[in-house]
Amino acid sequence: MEPTSQSVRETAVQTEPPAVAEEPELALHPRPRQYVLVAVVLAIATAFEVGLYYLDMPHPLFVGMLLFFATVKFSLVVLWFMHLRFDSAIFRRLFVAGLILAITVYMIVLVIFGAMKAPWLLGIAAFLVVLPLVWAVRTRRERLRKRLRSRVERVAPLSSEHG
């Protein structure tokens, strides 16, 4: 049975912090301990970045590793601290759209003006095309699975009544 708005609200008031009664989706947000854990990972990643700066290594490897650590830090802040992992998909789409648009446009500008080699652009462009595609396929698959599950749940009580 679908819970009523009143029952959801009452449960939220009894078990969660006060603001959850206003916004029940806040119950999905991480706890302070998890935030501290994320901050520790961020600090370690920064320490690695600075450490890499003083290590003698080939430039492409140095750049690749720095970009990797920056991406990890960026994703952790956006997904955990900004709650994009837990909030509505609409927020995610809005931000990711802006981000992909910015990366695409400025990569093209950098290649046109000779500040970046074309193969780099192709690699990043392929990544930017593949990523949303994988995401779209996964979302579609999840939606289909949910629909199937709800159909099974609807049919199950009927079959037990007839049985």
Next chain:
Amino acid sequence: MAADIRAVEHGAPTSTGLSNSKLGMWAFLGSECLLFGALISTFLLYRGKDVTGLTPQKVYDIPYTSVSSFVLLMSSLTMVLALAAIQRGDHGKLRVWLMATALLGMTFIAGQVYEFTVFVHEGMTIKTNVIASSFFTLTGFHGAHVTGGIIMLLSLFGMSLDGRLPVEKAEAVELVGLYWHFVDIVWIVIFTVVYLIPGR
């Protein structure tokens, strides 16, 4: 479901079932990606140019900037703890974390002002060459954003002291938090792409 409940209970149903302010903030942050993208790529475009005078790469103090970056990164933690505090209805902790975030932000800005002063004393000003111009414009714009964030944090702190920030208005803290974290992620990119990669 949850969004529907909130929309109905607040008496302001929206077509998305989501808060308009939060939606607006995310759209704004998406557009800010384009602003900072333009500034960062301008710096990258000019970085390799043959110019006269000092360039940022020659005057960078990486250990100093690393500490500044760490300070800003940790301010994101205190910001999210402030949000968790107001969601719990703990106004004392909210004020502590808001003030801590503002102080960390001020430390970052003070560090940036000191860094700029050192650069100018060493002979690199915004007029020295195009690389210096794009560097000062990019980091200056970021600094202005941080300053805006500090003003918002102090306003929230004042509102909380006045008792004008009840649990029902937790979204105000969340919106300022989103802005603050965005400023932090922009610095994550700047620190890597503008300081560390060209600095070596």
